[in-house]
Amino acid sequence: MPFNSLVFLLAFLPLALGLHALCAAWRPGSRVPLLAGLSLAYYAWWDWRGLPLLAASIGLNWLAGEVYGRTGRAAVLTLALGLDLALLGLFKYLGFLAGLIDAVTGAGFSAPALVLPLGISFFTFQHVAYLVDLRRGTAARMTLTEYALYIAFFPRVIAGPLVRPAEIQPQWNAAPAWDLAAARGLLLLAAGLAKKVVLGDGLAAAIDPLWAAAAAGTPLAPAAALQAVLGYALQLYFDFSGYTDMALGLALMVGIRLPENFRAPYRATSIQDFWRRWHITLSHFLRDYLYIPFGGSRHGLPRQFGALLGTMTLGGLWHGAGLTFVAWGAAHGLALGLHLLWRRAGLALPPLAGWAATFAFVVLAWVPFRAPDFATALAVYRGLLGLDGGAAAGAAPDAWPLAAVAFVLAVAGPTARDLTARLPLSGRVAAATALVLAALLLQVGNDANQAFIYAQF
Template identity: 55%
Template sequence: MLFNSFPFLLGFLPVALVLHALVARYRPGWRLPLLALLSLVFYGWWDVRFVPLLAASVGLNWLVARGFSRSRPVLLIPLAVAANLLVLALFKYAGFLSGLLGLDLPRLSLSLPLGISFFTFHHVMYLTDLRAGRAPPMDLTRYALYIGFFPQVLAGPLVRWSEILHQFDEAPYARPDAAERIGRGVMLLCIGLSKKVFLGDPLAAYANPVFQAAAEGKAPSVVEAWQGTLAFTFQIYFDFSGYTDMALGLALLFGIVLPQNFDVPYRATSLREFWRRWHMTLSRFLRDYLYIPLGGNRRGLGLQLAALFATMTLGGLWHGAGLTFVAWGAAHGAGLAAVTLWRRAGLSLPAGLGWLLTFGFVVLTWVLFRAASFEAALLVFKGLFGFAPVGHGFKWRALLPAALVALAGPTAWAAVHRLPPRPWLALAFGVLIVVVLLRIGDDANYEFIYFQF
């Protein structure tokens, strides 16, 4: 089920909310098992074959955590983390690695389970913190809900156990701010849907033909290259931040506060700031579970630069089994290393120039992220840098409002906390959800971009 689909919005969600409300009122002890069951139903709706994989992943990792809590064998958790990463590699990278290494192996034809990268990283975070003595043991129901909670199981945000575990024992409808939370949850869901449907999806019609033509060896004109690249720049932002807004809103409706994932990243005035604002929970994961263990900034400048480069390169590989993703991550690693050297030298830039350079760098590197191959990326780059016919007919109708909202507007989270509770506001959001539903019924729905990762 897509969040932006009738089966979810008019079927699963209303039924889940009614069941949750009844259980929370009359059988509060059943609330967590119900949420875990609803999450399995939601996950299985995509492909029931993957439910055993998620269930086995949860069960085996919980048994590892339980075994470690009892006797603390030294190698148990490192082996479990390695096993989780091996399963991820089997599904996501087996074909890529065999081709890269030139191995003549039988080609594996494995469907990529949705959300496997995200729930694998949740296992890694919890097991690593448990081994370090930071995380407490959980019972199976709580662990299953931490890993598989349906608003975030497919594409995040990446949630630390410490951010969610204490909320499982709350009585969400007994809180004094329960009605306010529900109202904000509904508003976040509406805003996220609107960002996806009205801003992100229309930009796909600008970006997809350009990159598809490049994949087929057709060089785009200068106008087409810039149109397609800028369109994808804003499409991926509204697609993913819209999903996150929906996830945060849905979680609030069930009494759970999830961490924010975006903070107007395209207003960043440095690449370092961009990564503090873009996919914030992934950036935090990479910092705490990869960059710092690799040495961070504690063991000299040379190791710090190497750790930055390695962390971002691996972050690029996490996004997709392709060398273009690796190159995208490596480019950001090199960019962050350059920013570190610039700061170490005591140099600075005017904020406007810093924003221009940062935004330009991010836009150009999105080409590597989106292109099907290096050859396709090169054709787009040729257009961007003027080594192609100029072309004509730049389409701006969907780009202009998207750019204004992304660059000047507040985050959805900030907006719903600033809006006053008023009857007219409820009416406005009621009208908005009707318009969104009509749009969903009228147009083809696009899957969320990050579902493939």
């Protein structure tokens, strides 16, 4: 039941908001159980097959936190963390590892095909954050119902943003601000849906045939390859930031503030600046739970370079069980390491040159992230360089007009969060939002509506 589906927008969401309003007005103490129940129902409605694993992981991790809180035995947390990572490895990486073993040994080793539970990467990281923060003393123990809501909260269970316990615990039992927060939440929901439906899906329709042609071995001309590469960079941004805007908006509509996840990342003037703006909650997670434990900047330059490379490589693998994702993460780790050396040498680029270099690198690095294999990625790179003399393949519509609009918005336009925060709320704004939502619902109802990219991770 994706956010951009009619069943969510016209059935689940009105029901959830209506029940929440009644609960908050008449029985405020039952708000947390209601939201937890709605969240589990939402997850089951999308794909019931993953619900037993989600529920079991919630129970076991909460129990580990309780045992640690009463006994102080850190080994319990270590055991729970190991189980979380083992389950993630079993469902997400077993086939990947089997393929590697088979490629190296030729033994014909294969693994059983398992259904990948929705959002397992995200809710596993939430378990890790809770248990690690309990041990660090930066999180308070939750009741089982509160913990179920922390893990399964429906606006963010599938694709984030990632949330620390300390960021959300104080909000569970606070009285929700109905007027301003809920109104801005509706604006964010409309803005995110527009990003996804108009820009993300519109670009996908134009560039997917080009990527399919490259995967099938059809040479691409430089213009077609550039259209595929730049179009995907913009599609991914508006698809995932649109999802996040919708998540933040939905949370505001039930009185919960989630952390910012995007801050105009395609305006970054360095690769370090990019990761301070792109998928911010993941960047913070990788920094606090991988980079710093790896040594961070505390043990000399070689150790710091290795920590950057290791953190980003694992971050790439977290996105997907494939060597192309590993290559994408390693490329960003090397870029961050080189940027570190550049800064240590006291060198600097003018802002415009820094933006151009960063944007070019990020866009080119998205190629293995999007490509199903290295052969396809190489074909796209060869097309960019004009080495194959190909032509635009198939009947793909021209992506340039929509890509130009998306580029201007991504590089120079306001973020949805800033826009909704500055926009004065009035009856006219509400009417305009309603009209926009009505138009988007018509678009959502057609066959071109696509799933969110990050929902598969």
